[in-house]
Amino acid sequence: MQKRKKAWEMPHTYVIIFFVVLFAAILTYIAPAGTFETEEVTYNNSGTEETRTVLIPDSFSTEEGEAVKTTLFEGGGETGLLNYVFEGLVSGDKWGSAVGVIAFIIIIGGAFGIIMKTRAIEEGILSVIDKTKGKEALIIPILFFLFSLGGAVFGMGEEAIAFAMILIPLVIALGYDAITGVMITYVATQIGFATSWMNPFGVAIAQGVSDVPVLSGSPFRILMWIVFTTIGTWYTWRYANKVRKNPASSLSYTSDEYFRKDFEQNDLNVNFKKGHLLVILTVAAGISWIIWGVIENAYYIPEIASQFFTIGLVAGIIGVIFKLNNMRVNDIAEGFAQGAKDLLPAALVVGMAKGIIIILGGDDPASASVLNTILHSAGQIFNGMPEVLSAWLMYLFQSIFNFFVVSGSGQAALTMPLMAPLADIAGVTRQVAVLAFQLGDGLTNIIVPTSAALMGSLGAARLDWGLWFKFIIKFQLLLFGLSSLFIIAAVLINFN
Numbered sequence: 001m002q003k004r005k006k007a008w009e010m011p012h013t014y015v016i017i018f019f020v021v022l023f024a025a026i027l028t029y030i031a032p033a034g035t036f037e038t039e040e041v042t043y044n045n046s047g048t049e050e051t052r053t054v055l056i057p058d059s060f061s062t063e064e065g066e067a068v069k070t071t072l073f074e075g076g077g078e079t080g081l082l083n084y085v086f087e088g089l090v091s092g093d094k095w096g097s098a099v100g101v102i103a104f105i106i107i108i109g110g111a112f113g114i115i116m117k118t119r120a121i122e123e124g125i126l127s128v129i130d131k132t133k134g135k136e137a138l139i140i141p142i143l144f145f146l147f148s149l150g151g152a153v154f155g156m157g158e159e160a161i162a163f164a165m166i167l168i169p170l171v172i173a174l175g176y177d178a179i180t181g182v183m184i185t186y187v188a189t190q191i192g193f194a195t196s197w198m199n200p201f202g203v204a205i206a207q208g209v210s211d212v213p214v215l216s217g218s219p220f221r222i223l224m225w226i227v228f229t230t231i232g233t234w235y236t237w238r239y240a241n242k243v244r245k246n247p248a249s250s251l252s253y254t255s256d257e258y259f260r261k262d263f264e265q266n267d268l269n270v271n272f273k274k275g276h277l278l279v280i281l282t283v284a285a286g287i288s289w290i291i292w293g294v295i296e297n298a299y300y301i302p303e304i305a306s307q308f309f310t311i312g313l314v315a316g317i318i319g320v321i322f323k324l325n326n327m328r329v330n331d332i333a334e335g336f337a338q339g340a341k342d343l344l345p346a347a348l349v350v351g352m353a354k355g356i357i358i359i360l361g362g363d364d365p366a367s368a369s370v371l372n373t374i375l376h377s378a379g380q381i382f383n384g385m386p387e388v389l390s391a392w393l394m395y396l397f398q399s400i401f402n403f404f405v406v407s408g409s410g411q412a413a414l415t416m417p418l419m420a421p422l423a424d425i426a427g428v429t430r431q432v433a434v435l436a437f438q439l440g441d442g443l444t445n446i447i448v449p450t451s452a453a454l455m456g457s458l459g460a461a462r463l464d465w466g467l468w469f470k471f472i473i474k475f476q477l478l479l480f481g482l483s484s485l486f487i488i489a490a491v492l493i494n495f496n
Contacts, residue, residue: 113339194442398440
């Protein structure tokens with residue numbers, strides 16, 4: 001009797017991160033730790049004076065005495081190999097990094113757990129399906145365009161998690177899958193983020209610290225945004241239609257059962273009440289409040305998390321008053337706990353991924369770290385290369401470096417002070433160096449498991465990163481090829 005060969009299985013996200021941490025720990029024994037001197041750079045961003053701390057490119061030095069080799073375990077709050085999960089989870093502050101993003105993901109999950117407890121989203125979706133029969137196909141291009149615009153104009157990222165929670169059940173009810181939902185929400189925002197002409201967290205900071213006029217080069221970037229958004233919409237639409245014709249062909253078919261059962265049980269019997277409408281209006285008003293806060297007052301993680309908590313709390317009170325889904329006061333607490341629990345695996349990934357950076361010594365250019373040495377060594381590669389190849393290698397480097405520093409503003413402050421003068425030496429304009437940064441930083445957020453916003457969106461979709469990788473890798477390669485063409489074109493036209 002012949003033994004059946006086992007199909008190869010993608011390792012769990014936690015397993016992948018553990019082996020990357022192990023590799024980082026080995027690097028601390030091979031590569032010396034290096035430091036840069038830093039300086040304050042002030043630049044004008046749309047009439048507002050902003051300041052960033054950046055490294056001085058020629059100031060790199062290795063300090064053998066300060067290098068810390070990673071041990072197996074450390075006490076006293078220090079970092080050994082086996083400390084990476086805890087240290088990663090508690091690193092940073094409420095404005096970002098790990099601990100802020102983790103709290104953000106858990107609170108958003110809890111808020112939407114309350115909203116889902118009212119069944120307002122499900123009943124609203126059933127009502128939409130009932131009233132838009134024959135026009136469902138318009139949802140994909142319209143939403144993809146709007147989310148891409150959001151990424152381009154005000155740098156949407158983590159906000160996509162909340163939208164994914166609302167829209168993924170809708171697209172599944174329409175016959176598509178969770179992957180389609182992630183594409184039209186999170187992926188669309190990152191395409192907009194990467195090709196933006198005015199993103200305040202990416203291109204504006206990169207231009208400012210590179211001594212390039214902020215928001216310059218807009219016509220080229222607007223054209224680029226149109227091309228990338230069009231191709232992203234086409235790719236998503238083609239995939240979504242294929243899934244609709246044959247739902248079992250979807251990689252997420254099994255995990256989508258979590259959402260499908262809600263609509264199968266209802267058998268499209270719409271039971272949309274006044275209380276459901278009030279909950280949906282609360283969500284809509286809350287999201288408008290968030291968008292206003294982001295644009296007008298630069299609200300970020302602490303404010304947005306609290307705004308979502310408010311939305312969930314008000315929705316829960318409405319649910320109790322109108323007895324939606326027979327809700328009681330305790331159901332508000334239970335809904336919050338269940339929602340937070342559903343997104344806990346995604347939140348844990350954020351902390352584990354941050355552990356990689358901690359093992360490498362952190363991302364502070366003024367503190368001795370292997371990450372600084374990697375940054376400096378990569379910068380030396382561009383010397384003596386042809387212009388087109390130098391620009392393309394800058395793009396490749398920014399794409400790889402984004403695995404370690406996913407924050408757009410953080411990566412700009414770390415890499416652009418080094419890349420800008422290197423561009424001068426290589427005969428490439430600084431505007432091209434900024435272009436290489438924004439494409440490398442933004443587009444790889446679609447695939448790297450170190451991206452908190454990606455893992456939060458996948459958590460909302462009940463999708464494992466391994467399955468996501470199998471689906472997205474072809475699209476990622478398509479975007480890589482398209483980006484390379486734009487980089488080459490920018491060099492040839494002397495984009496400045």
